[in-house]
Amino acid sequence: MKFLASLPLILLWLLLFACKSQIAASIPPTSTTVRVVQGATIPAAERTLQPIQGVEIESTSEISPSPTIERECPPSAGVPAVTHTAAVNISFSQHAAQVTQNTRYLNLTGETLENIVFDVEANRIPAAFTLNSLLVNGSDAPAYELTGREMNVHLPHPLPPGCAVELDMDFRLMPSAIGEGAAGIGGYFGYSQRQMNFGNVLPFLAARQNGDWVIHPVTAIGEQIVAEVANWSVTLSIEGAPDDLVIAVPGIIEQVGDGAIHASIDGSRDFAFSLNTGAALASQTTSNGVVVEMITFEDALVPGENGIIQGPAHALEAASRAIEMFSDLFGEYPYDRLVIVQGDFPDGMEYTGLVFVSGDWFRSYPGTPASYLFLITIHEVAHQWWYASVGNDQAFNPFLDEALATYSEITFLEEFYPDLRDWWWTFRVSTFVPPDYAGLPINSTVYQFDAARPYINAIYLNGAKMLEALRQDLGTDVFFNWLRRYAEASARRIVTPEQFWSLLSPLQLEAIAETRARFENGE
Numbered sequence: 393m394k395f396l397a398s399l400p401l402i403l404l405w406l407l408l409f410a411c412k413s414q415i416a417a418s419i420p421p422t423s424t425t426v427r428v429v430q431g432a433t434i435p436a437a438e439r440t441l442q443p444i445q446g447v448e449i450e451s452t453s454e455i456s457p458s459p460t461i462e463r464e465c466p467p468s469a470g471v472p473a474v475t476h477t478a479a480v481n482i483s484f485s486q487h488a489a490q491v492t493q494n495t496r497y498l499n500l501t502g503e504t505l506e507n508i509v510f511d512v513e514a515n516r517i518p519a520a521f522t523l524n525s526l527l528v529n530g531s532d533a534p535a536y537e538l539t540g541r542e543m544n545v546h547l548p549h550p551l552p553p554g555c556a557v558e559l560d561m562d563f564r565l566m567p568s569a570i571g572e573g574a575a576g577i578g579g580y581f582g583y584s585q586r587q588m589n590f591g592n593v594l595p596f597l598a599a600r601q602n603g604d605w606v607i608h609p610v611t612a613i614g615e616q617i618v619a620e621v622a623n624w625s626v627t628l629s630i631e632g633a634p635d636d637l638v639i640a641v642p643g644i645i646e647q648v649g650d651g652a653i654h655a656s657i658d659g660s661r662d663f664a665f666s667l668n669t670g671a672a673l674a675s676q677t678t679s680n681g682v683v684v685e686m687i688t689f690e691d692a693l694v695p696g697e698n699g700i701i702q703g704p705a706h707a708l709e710a711a712s713r714a715i716e717m718f719s720d721l722f723g724e725y726p727y728d729r730l731v732i733v734q735g736d737f738p739d740g741m742e743y744t745g746l747v748f749v750s751g752d753w754f755r756s757y758p759g760t761p762a763s764y765l766f767l768i769t770i771h772e773v774a775h776q777w778w779y780a781s782v783g784n785d786q787a788f789n790p791f792l793d794e795a796l797a798t799y800s801e802i803t804f805l806e807e808f809y810p811d812l813r814d815w816w817w818t819f820r821v822s823t824f825v826p827p828d829y830a831g832l833p834i835n836s837t838v839y840q841f842d843a844a845r846p847y848i849n850a851i852y853l854n855g856a857k858m859l860e861a862l863r864q865d866l867g868t869d870v871f872f873n874w875l876r877r878y879a880e881a882s883a884r885r886i887v888t889p890e891q892f893w894s895l896l897s898p899l900q901l902e903a904i905a906e907t908r909a910r911f912e913n914g915e
């Protein structure tokens with residue numbers, strides 16, 4: 393097999409409209425809780441927690457601790473809070489993967505933790521995730537509950553602040569066959585004749601905020617993931633792969649043996665990869681050194697009046713220009729590469745360093761920038777800043793990433809295709825959000841919607857209208873300066889609307905007060 397380069401990242405897109413709205417058809421049935429109290433399969437080794445330099449750890453004992461029970465943690469200076477190291481062995485013919493994953497978590501919360509919560513997205517789907525073993529610090533078999541996407545692990549020993557814990561999991565992933573048409577929603581974890589996708593299905597830690605693990609219930613609208621960034625190091629081994637296999641994977645990659653590839657990406661909110669047969673790979677390096685890769689199939693090339701329309705090449709060029717432009721506007725592109733994959737499912741999906749764009753957008757591409765292929769590609773590129781780099785609670789504050797990604801589309805068109813400005817506002821926005829629009833306010837949560845269309849109208853499209861009005865209030869230079877400061881100050885964090893607004897001065901807040909009240913409260 394050959395590994396045509398490879399690619400970082402993913403992300404992308406949406407049903408005609410943007411990313412993260414592909415949710416709807418994939419709501420699982422009521423989840424069953426699997427509660428497991430494991431036997432002590434391995435005698436607990438004499439555990440010594442070692443201290444971290446510079447971290448003062450109080451003894452909980454009134455009695456002077458003996459050296460063997462002293463809490464000692466390894467030095468943690470410069471150590472990332474979360475690292476995931478996984479070996480993924482994929483059987484191409486069986487459409488299954490056997491995974492061993494080590495997650496190292498450094499407790500920076502300032503409080504002693506009794507439990508750790510993982511987000512196991514694959515377990516939203518019945519029989520897609522089978523946990524074979526779970527160990528803490530290599531020896532203790534902890535009790536845990538697994539309910540849908542939430543896995544609550546009870547630590548055998550409390551984890552003091554400043555100390556790290558390691559969890560080793562062994563599990564099996566079974567993606568489903570991607571259905572036809574709308575039934576293919578959710579195909580970012582699924583397989584077709586020519587593609588096998590694993591979008592964010594390796595377990596990751598739920599975010600920890602205000603003393604709680606944050607993991608929201610699944611709803612019909614949007615994704616509800618809240619994820620901190622982590623460092624990922626993943627080795628993919630493929631059995632039975634065809635010779636023309638093209639692996640899409642984010643980060644820095646290297647071939648590590650026949651049929652194996654290693655990828656590492658730091659500061660990532662997720663990890664996704666895709667295996668493709670019969671696909672073409674094209675790549676381009678932007679003027680600021682970002683490698684952009686485009687993986688498409690033959691049907692992405694459609695006949696036009698003057699010959700074949702080169703959709704993949706056009707989308708690759710647009711994505712590269714968007715990365716250059718957004719790097720200028722919002723700060724340097726946060727990763728080394730971006731991989732764009734033609735998805736064999738209806739919408740698309742965004743991940744860190746890798747995005748899927750549905751084959752529908754390629755097959756319907758008319759050969760002009762006034763097209764969803766361009767808009768969705770640009771939108772997904774923008775999510776590398778507004779989602780991957782600057783994180784937010786996608787369930788409770790969805791406008792923070794979706795309104796900004798949508799407004800980034802028109803920002804791109806203004807720069808490169810100014811004649812399309814009016815077209816965009818009509819085609820993309822006014823058609824769904826007319827001047828007398830009276831939908832829910834911009835600061836609504838995903839739980840206030842029961843269908844994708846009103847959600848997209850209220851959050852993505854009316855959100856773009858709000859940003860345009862804010863730009864009018866502040867002036868173009870001040871507006872984009874604000875967005876840049878926001879992107880830089882919020883990189884690799886999970887931010888709130890309050891933090892977004894707080895970067896404006898009192899005078900600027902006064903200037904936008906009327907606009908903000910109108911969009912937040914409908915006043």
Ligand SMILES: [Zn+2]
Binds near residue numbers: 406410
């Ligand atoms: Zn989006």
